[in-house]
Amino acid sequence: MSADTGVDEARPQVGPEVPELRVESVSVRFGGIRALDDVSFAVQPGSVHALIGPNGAGKSSCFNVxxxxxxxxxxxxxxxxxxxxxxxxHRLAGLGIGRSFQNIALSQHSTVLDNVMLGRHVLTRGGFLAGGLRVPWVVREQRVHARRAAAICEFLGIADRLHSRVDALPYGVAKLVDMARALAVEPRVLLLDEPAAGLNAAETAQMASTIRDLRDELGISVLLVEHDMGLVMGIADRVSVLDFGRLIADGPPEDVQNDPEVIKAYLGTGDDEES
Ligand SMILES: Nc1ncnc2c1ncn2[C@@H]1O[C@H](COP(=O)(O)OP(=O)(O)O)[C@@H](O)[C@H]1O
Ligand SMILES: [Mg+2]
Structure with missing residues (x-):
């Protein structure tokens, strides 16, 4: 633990308790469209919770709420x-909610390390302008954060890319950099919107194992918004299913998978062949 910053460099910065995240009777309307209709579910501490459903079901709307x-x-x-x-x-980040972006929102011309450091700005006292002034305690703080950023990249298996520019990286690696940026705020709950979208089979398998590691080694909760029911069944502890803005199923994967209403929702759209 550093006396200067209160940041433990080696260990993940997970608080002693990861709180339950509860979505309570949420409705969202856009003009005449009901994107979400009275949706409730709870993400248990330290679990992988998947939110799935066909295209247009309301997954991203729920994520955005x-x-x-x-x-x-x-x-x-x-x-x-x-x-x-x-x-x-930014207040949510301070409370321990981290998020990824469906379309990667990284600074393409900056290095991996710089992108992850940007994710840490909510935790820095000095800020990046003060860092430019080379005030000694600020410089020390920046060094601690840089080491922590490197440790996060190591955890995700991208430590060898720290000094690469993001625009030079394969898409699958850039997705992991986006996840590193999300982890940089030391979240207690991490929200991932379609982390496997656009990935090939090998990258998808690696992403699945990374998400498992987030839960098992960092102890954080992961809310995984995914289009593809097949992908999440292997890693989710619990699955909530949306269809036309309504929650049609919520339970362990094996129950949800065999739920006639869920099967009907997926067959009805022809989406089950995708990703
Ligand atoms: N910003 C918005 N303005 C208007 N309609 C929207 C907006 N966001 C989502 N919708 C509509 O809400 C419904 C749910 O969309 P979305 O949450 O993106 O579903 P999913 O992520 O499951 O594909 C769709 O009918 C979509 O067109
Ligand atoms: Mg979506």
Whole structure:
């Protein structure tokens, strides 16, 4: 533990307790469209919870409500005893909500390390301008954060890419950099929107094993928004299924997989062959 920053460099910065994340009776309307209709589910601490459903089911809308991008028409989101609804995204990061982006939102011309360091700005006292002034304690703080950023990249198996520019990386590696940036805020709950979209079979298998490691080694909760039911069945502890904005199933993967309404929802769209 560094006396300067309170940052433990070697260990993941997971608090003693990871709170339950609860989506409570959330509805979202866009004009006449009901993107979400009275949806409730809970993400248990330290679990992988998948939110799946055919295209247009409301998965991204739900993700955007949880991370503060959309305001629900009614209902709300709780992290333990804290109401998240209405808080701006940077406050959510401070409370331990990390997120990835469906279309990678990295600075393409910067290095992997610089991108992950940007993710840490919510945890830095000095900020990057002060870092440029080379005030000694700020320089020390930056060094601690750089080591932690490197440790996160090592955890994800991309330590050899620390000094590569993002635009020089294969897509699958860039996805892991986006995840490293999300982990840089030391989240207690990590929201991943379609992390396997656009990945080939080998990259998808690696992503699945990385998500398992997040749960098993960091102890954080992962809410995995995925289009592909097949992918999540192997790694999720619990699965919630949306169809036309409604929650049609919520339970362990083996139950959900055999649920007639879920099978009907997927067969009805022809989506089951994708990704
Ligand atoms: N910003 C928006 N404005 C208008 N309609 C939207 C918006 N976001 C989503 N929708 C609509 O809400 C429904 C659910 O979309 P979405 O949440 O993106 O589903 P999914 O991620 O499951 O494919 C769709 O009918 C979509 O067209
Ligand atoms: Mg979506």
């Amino acid at each position: 949880i991370c503060g991008v959309y305001k629900p028409t009614s209902g709300g989101v709780q992290l333990g005893d804290t109401a998240l609804t209405g808080l701006p995204p």
